[in-house]
Amino acid sequence: MPTSRFSGAPSAGTAPALSLHQALAIGTPKAVSLWLDVVDDPIERADQLGDLTEAEAVRLTELLTVPEAVDLLDTLDLHTAVDALRIAPPARAGAVVAHLETDRAAELLRELDAAESERILGRVPADRAAVLRGLLRWPEDSVAAHMVPDVIAVDDSVTAGEAIQQVRDHSAKLRQDSHIGAYVFAVADDGRLRGVVSFRELVLADEGTLVDDLCTHEVVSVTALTDQEEAARLLVRHRLLALPVVDDADHLLGVLTADDAADIVGEETTEDAERQGGSQPLDVPYLRASPFLLWRKRIVWLLVLFVAEMYTGNVMKAFEDELDAVVALAFFIPLLIGTGGNTGTQITTTLIRAMATENVRMRDVGRVVVKELSAGSFVAIAMAGAGFVRAWMLGVEVQVMVTIALSLAAIILWSSLIASVIPLVLKKLRVDPAVVSGPMIATLVDGTGLLIYFWIAKLTLPELAGL
Incomplete structure (x- = not known):
């Protein structure tokens, strides 16, 4: 089966009354115009474009009028639109770019390499091309790269x-x-x-x-x-x-403009969500991402977390004698470090979102810490009670039950403290606080939580006296 130039696009779901394949089989501009009228959903359009062979895609560009091509590119997601622009003959691509809104045209051209971009701009009227080249010269993350220069x-x-x-x-x-x-x-x-x-x-x-x-x-x-x-x-x-x-x-x-601002905020929110999940932003729609790209975006963070997690084993090795003396302590390690990580993840998710909407700033760090420690105290009491009951259900000694309850409370309060401070500090240092992802907070809490656990155990269990 021929491969599509729009590789990675999802397959269409329910077939419409007139498909793009059928319109191209008829082979008239009127058939393609009818398809545009029938299929007005952007996702459905992208789905059907994804099923085209290269020859069919080229044929589509020949049948579309310039206004229809502009309408189509305006409704497609960025990467599908870029693929469509890339495959079009230079003269047709230049005509379409000349009629796109300025910011949308610059957005598409920015995704092409320099040679491809110039190939198209060479077919655009000189004054229009000069405006677009001016936009492309600005850094991609600057507001000028996304502005509309034609103001009233x-x-x-x-x-x-x-x-x-x-x-x-x-x-x-x-x-x-x-x-x-x-x-x-x-x-x-x-x-x-x-x-x-x-x-x-x-x-x-x-x-x-x-x-x-x-x-x-x-x-x-x-x-x-x-x-x-x-x-x-x-x-x-x-x-x-x-x-x-x-x-x-x-x-x-x-x-x-407001619509461009909404697009920017949406993209940044998506990137923050991906970082908080312990992955680098994909920069392409998920269904267009290859397995290799997913691996490349995830493996760096996984290796970093793996190295960071190694000190957890070092902590357990350092307290080997205590574990040998009271074997029951080992039963509760997953429970303790898991609860601490979950507590930190809840806080960072809420706090980073509040920071993104500018409801919280560095000057509010004191209020944030007080608020989260207060909430953490209630959580600690509830979880300490739950931990005590769980230890009782396992039939361990009363001293171990107390150790588990106290450790849970202490770990939750410690996790609340670091999770409420680190994102704000990173923001102050001009580091994206979203890098303090759920997995990263959990990793930080794992080792330090174990230290808290064993220190409390040495204070509460007679068997560990002197170790």
Whole structure:
């Protein structure tokens, strides 16, 4: 069976009334147009694209009109859209890129290598290509790499009537990047940002009113090299529809739109979730990830955790005599270290999410520690009781029951402390706190929890006196 150029895409589920294979078998532009009308679900479209051979994919690019190709690429996930763009003939790919919204076009081109990108940009009108090359030069994690440069800007010294005429002159940009029309930005003669007014307020204002009088002059903005996630969260926090991006001299460069900010936050949330699971981010949809890629993303963390876990064996070796003297202590080791790791994982999951939404910052570390130790105290009491009952059910001595109960309480409090402090400290050190994953916290607690366990045992069990 021929292999698909869109390798790794999932297979289609329920067959639609008209499949892409059927449309291509008919072989007319009208059939492909009908398929686009019938199959409007992005996932279903990607599924069917994944079943195409290379020859069929090329044929599809020939049958699609440019507006239809733009519509298709806009609905596909990033990696499927890039595959579709890569396989298209350069002239067709250039025509499509020229009509895509600026930020989407740059997003797709950034996934291609330099030669492929230039092959396409060489078929794009010169002024449009210059704008896209400008976006591609910014670092990928900067807000400028994801901004829309075609903003609606007017002179701050004109009247509302004159400004509306200037906006009409921007009508082509409004049609191409329609989501940038929420705000009109007022700029000085040298391009510096002076203020912002909503499009609605400008239209409803008296024609003779100066734009400067309509504007809000305290504009929330970011510089071009601001981290994309920081900019996206700033936009969300201030409930803006677009966030202006300026250079160091306050010249207006473009805007980050609300839909792009939502995409950025979603990607960052996915990466944090993957890191907390003890894996590096995949950077591709899961169903497109090969077994080798999954191995490569997971093995590094597993080896790190393996090395970190080695000291647990060293701790047990150091307390070998105590285990020989009271064999029953060994029964409860999995229970103790597992409970400590679970406690830490619960806290870091909650705390990292609160930090991501900026509900918690480094200045709140004292409040976080007090809150988590207070909650941890209640948890410790409940789990100590459960541990005492479990030890009683196993028929061990009363002293061992007490040791288990005290150890559980101490380990839970210790886990609560380190899990509530480490993410905030890492954030302060500009390290992604998501690296403090569930497995990492569990590994940290394992060895230290065993030390706590054996120290308490030596204090509570007469058999261990002097060891």
